[in-house]
Amino acid sequence: MKSAILKDNKISIIDVEKPPLTAPGAIIRVIACGLCGSDIVKIRHSIENPDKQVILGHEAVGEIVEINTEIIGNSYYNDVKEPFKVGDIVTLGHHYPCMKCDFCKNGHHSMCKAFKATNISPAGFSEYIYVTEGHLRNTVFKLKNGASIENATFMEPLSCCIRAIRRSGYNYKGENPPHNCLTIGLGSIGLLMSLGLKAFNINAFGLDINPERQVFANKFGIKFDENLRYDTIFMTSGSYKAIDTALKYIKDGGKIVVFSSVEGDFGYKNNEIYYRELTVMGSYSPAPIDLALSYELISQGIIDLEGISTFYTLDNLADAVNDTMLNRVFKACIKL
Secondary structure (H helix, E strand, O other): OEEEEEEOOEEEEEEOOOOOOOOOEEEEEEEEEEOOHHHHHHHHHOOOOOOOOEEOOOEEEEEEEEEOOOOOOOOOOOOOOOOOOOOOEEEEOOOOOOOOOHHHHOOOHHHOHHHHHOOOEOOOOEOEEEEEHHHHHHOEEEOOOOOOHHHHOOHHHHHHHHHHHHHOOOOOOOOOOOOEEEEEOOOHHHHHHHHHHHHOOOEEEEEOOOHHHHHHHHOOOOEOOOOOOEEEEEEOOOOOOHHHHHHHHEEEEEEEEEOOOOOOOOOOOHHHHHHOOOEEEEOOOOOHHHHHHHHHHHHOOOOOOOOOEEEEOHHHHHHHHHHHHOOOOOEEEEEO
8 A cells, every 4th residue: 555654855655565453443544634734843853864764644534444343432422322333434633642640630641651652553644544442442533424524634633722722721611711812823723723712712813924824814703903912822833933922912911822843942031921920831732532522513513624725645745745835735635
């Protein structure tokens, strides 16, 4: 089967053995896989380690073609009654925590050693992948009949945003303070963050230095108010220059949620944090509950991103990466 790898600073599509179903789990034929910003970061950092082979892709949707275990999957409302079976079209996340360690017990699931050790095999940009029983139990969700494949590719990245929103103190369908929240950086993940905030009934605003992205976000009801100072700011920009922008627009006593890496060793000014009583916190990857809620928001049509992706074949993955790096496309997705 075909699978993408990154080696010697070059993306290659190679022939590898289809993963065997020897351990409990399932084989999934990949239908589509979104190109994540973290894939771009890996590609850029590969220059530092050119001999290291990097495997790419995790925002996958596919069809179960083999399964050797009876597992009833995760669900936000505990309403899934039937186990997975051959023929199910599913969307999935690639890591899952042990739910037993101190990290998990204290809400830091993405710091769990099991979380970091688990992954799909060999990678989302492959014709077939193997998922374990743990994936089936925690991170795999059956699509409803007629569900949009494109929307389903956003389940995992949206769950990361939901994680950040929940970590910052907001509740889905719960009482939230009348806060104004700003997302800085309106690429696909920034748009997802903004729409996630709206789904939580939070006043959501967005800012991007690219006027085309600002106009595009306006179509989803995401605008920017220069005159406001914001209760919470979500940093989805990969530029260190956004740090000063956040400090400009955050309220005294406000919260800045760091949701992206930046190039270089840049950070927030100690005295600004101290004298203004700011909270600066990080949010990385989702817990199973975040994946489950993301699935519900997408499957119920509360968040609908149909039509924002540009599709490429697996053989043209390098073009998708290049176009993304040059901001020629808003979101690239590989269709197999």
